[in-house]
Amino acid sequence: MSVLLDHLPELWQGLIVTFQLTAASFAGAAVLGALVCALRVSPVRVLRAIGTAYVESFQNLPLLVLLVLAFFGLPEIGVQAEPLVTAIVVIAVYEAAYVGEALRSGVNSVSRGQGEAARAIGLTFSQSLRHVVLPQALRTVVQPLGNIFIATTMNTALAAAVGVVDLTAAANRVNLVEAQPIPIFVGAGLAYALIAAAVGFTTGRLERKLVILR
Amino acid sequence: MSVLFDEPGPKARRRIRVATVLGVLAAVALAVLAVRQFAANGQLDAARWQPYATWPMWRYLLTGLWSTVLAAVVSAALSMAFGLLLALGRLSHRRWIRLPAAAYVEVVRVVPALLLVYVVLFALPRYGLDLPLFWKLAVPLTVSNAAAFAEIFRAGINSVERGQTEAGLAVGLTPFQTMRLVVLPQAARRVLPSIVSQSVGLLKDTSLGFVVSYGELLYSGKVLAAYNGLLIQTYLVVALIYLAVNVSLSKLARTLEARQAGTLIRFSRRTARA
Numbered sequence: 284m285s286v287l288l289d290h291l292p293e294l295w296q297g298l299i300v301t302f303q304l305t306a307a308s309f310a311g312a313a314v315l316g317a318l319v320c321a322l323r324v325s326p327v328r329v330l331r332a333i334g335t336a337y338v339e340s341f342q343n344l345p346l347l348v349l350l351v352l353a354f355f356g357l358p359e360i361g362v363q364a365e366p367l368v369t370a371i372v373v374i375a376v377y378e379a380a381y382v383g384e385a386l387r388s389g390v391n392s393v394s395r396g397q398g399e400a401a402r403a404i405g406l407t408f409s410q411s412l413r414h415v416v417l418p419q420a421l422r423t424v425v426q427p428l429g430n431i432f433i434a435t436t437m438n439t440a441l442a443a444a445v446g447v448v449d450l451t452a453a454a455n456r457v458n459l460v461e462a463q464p465i466p467i468f469v470g471a472g473l474a475y476a477l478i479a480a481a482v483g484f485t486t487g488r489l490e491r492k493l494v495i496l497r
Numbered sequence: 498m499s500v501l502f503d504e505p506g507p508k509a510r511r512r513i514r515v516a517t518v519l520g521v522l523a524a525v526a527l528a529v530l531a532v533r534q535f536a537a538n539g540q541l542d543a544a545r546w547q548p549y550a551t552w553p554m555w556r557y558l559l560t561g562l563w564s565t566v567l568a569a570v571v572s573a574a575l576s577m578a579f580g581l582l583l584a585l586g587r588l589s590h591r592r593w594i595r596l597p598a599a600a601y602v603e604v605v606r607v608v609p610a611l612l613l614v615y616v617v618l619f620a621l622p623r624y625g626l627d628l629p630l631f632w633k634l635a636v637p638l639t640v641s642n643a644a645a646f647a648e649i650f651r652a653g654i655n656s657v658e659r660g661q662t663e664a665g666l667a668v669g670l671t672p673f674q675t676m677r678l679v680v681l682p683q684a685a686r687r688v689l690p691s692i693v694s695q696s697v698g699l700l701k702d703t704s705l706g707f708v709v710s711y712g713e714l715l716y717s718g719k720v721l722a723a724y725n726g727l728l729i730q731t732y733l734v735v736a737l738i739y740l741a742v743n744v745s746l747s748k749l750a751r752t753l754e755a756r757q758a759g760t761l762i763r764f765s766r767r768t769a770r771a
Contacts, residue, residue: 326502327513329520343697343743345704348715348736355722356729360538390500398500408502416500433607440609444708455615464620472608479607 287470290457297453298474304370304439304449305478309432311375316382323387334383341380347441349373354445370442378435385427389420422493429486433479440475450474545727549734554721561717562738568631568713569700572638576699577692579639580646585676587651598647605644613637614705633709642699649695653688654680690757693750697743704739714738 287294322334341349353373357363364372393416401411443452454471458464505513535541548554586598614637617628628636657680665675706713712720718735722728 324499324501325516326505326509327516327520329517329524333520333524339744339747340740343701343740343747344736345701345715345739347704347707348732348739351707351715351719352729352732352736356732359729360534360540362534393500395500399503402503412501437607437609440611443611444705451609451612451615454612455619458615458619462623464616464623468612468616468620472604472612475609475612476604476607 286457286461286463286466290461290467293453293457294450294470297448297450300367300448300453301436301439301450303367304374304442304447305432305436307371308374308378308439309435311371312378312382312431312435313428315375315379316386319379319383320386320390323383324390338380338383341377342384344377346374346377346438347444349377350441350445366442366445366447370439370445370447374435374438374442378431378438381431381434382428385424385431386420388427389424390416392423393419419495422495425486425490425493429482429490432482432486436475436478436482540729545730548725548727549730557721558714558717558734558738561712561714562742564711564717565700565703565706565713568634568638568703568706568711569696571631572635572642572703573696573699575635575639576642577646579643581650583643583647584650584654587647588654602644602647605641606648608641610637610641610702610705611708613641614708618709630709630711634703634706634711634713638699638702638705642695642702645695645698646692649688649691650684653684653691656687657683687757690750690754693746693753697746697750700743700746701739 319334319337322330323338325331325334350370350373353369354366357369397415397419398411401415406414439449440451443449443455446452448456450471454467458467461467502509532541539545583598583602586594587602589595589598614634617633617637621628654676661679661683662675665679666672670678703713704715707715707719710716714735718731722731725731
């Protein structure tokens with residue numbers, strides 16, 4: 284236990300980096316995912332195809348391959364950025380495919396009659412989207428988005444494999460110095476579990492509050 | 498058509514045509530930009546791609562792919578067996594079985610696989626447990642995926658109607674026999690699509706071999722790139738191989754799911770659209 288307290292600053296710094304990675308990449312994934320969802324539900328076939336290609340590619344590529352490609356491959360074509368920024372962008376691009384699919388399932392869960400009714404009373408496209416479709420769609424995707432957030436937290440650990448010092452990397456470094464793996468790794472594992480539990484609890488409560496019974 | 502729009506009229510069709518042209522233009526512009534970036538840095542020289550048209554290079558990468566498949570298949574088999582035990586444990590009537598199984602699943606499900614890899618890689622040797630290279634990848638993958646498979650199996654078992662269990666018990670089967678002969682076969686068919694897509698996830702996880710130096714596809718790419726200095730080319734080829742394998746597996750999952758949905762639903766959907 285004392286080993287954790289002795290190295291609290293390093294571990295805390297790692298935890299902060301994990302938080303930064305998670306928050307920033309999830310925010311990016313939310314924006315990009317909304318765009319991907321918009322492409323996939325649009326009436327234009329070309330845009331739908333682009334959206335599908337995006338989702339298929341990024342859901343079927345290992346995140347670590349993308350990270351390695353970005354960290355070691357992109358500098359070869361003159362694209363270089365801070366490690367933390369690179370990791371955030373890559374994780375955001377990867378998770379956006381999952382966010383896009385979650386949002387799309389939300390849109391699809393709204394019954395067609397709702398959209399038809401909105402148009403029948405003369406609402407424009409953006410009005411029916413804003414007042415009828417989106418409020419219902421977003422309420423159904425609270426839980427799936429929470430799960431993607433938890434998955435994002437876990438996936439940020441992969442940044443450790445390419446040299447970003449997040450919680451996983453910090454735990455590993457402390458262990459290499461102290462050689463007391465059990466308290467260190469159990470501590471780090473519990474930190475991840477606590478983040479996930481907090482997110483799960485919040486989304487669970489939100490969902491119970493917002494759920495629409497159909 | 499969807500909830501968002503009706504059959505397009507003349508005006509909407511015109512707008513769709515405009516959007517089509519703009520979409521194609523944007524995609525082409527993006528591709529041109531990428532190609533220019535590659536060309537400007539001399540990465541398009543034929544000499545830098547030529548090696549990937551030769552057999553020895555592919556033989557090396559395909560050997561890596563074989564190791565990837567091996568690790569994925571072994572970890573999948575082990576984690577499915579372990580996951581089934583955990584699922585049955587969670588559904589047990591005995592509290593001392595149910596609670597540990599639930600705790601395992603709930604905790605391991607949210608611990609990053611890389612952390613488990615580090616434990617096996619750096620922590621276990623301290624206690625005199627230095628696993629062979631293959632198992633340094635397979636053990637953490639099994640530990641983490643067992644929890645995921647357990648949740649899939651539990652959902653499948655719960656989805657089998659209670660009447661099935663009651664009927665099994667009523668004809669005099671023991672609870673174990675009922676589970677084995679009546680409930681599990683039905684649950685297995687229902688969760689087949691989820692199992693395939695979880696296996697895609699597991700195959701993606703084997704890329705952690707990059708960390709443990711197990712010669713799977715990504716690590717083979719790393720070694721190859723260090724040897725020939727063709728970093729971006731090598732990693733792009735590696736990514737394409739992963740994509741080809743996983744897209745086929747995902748397609749299989751969708752086919753299974755469609756078959757699962759049954760002819761009745763498909764029929765009614767078709768008539769509804771007509």
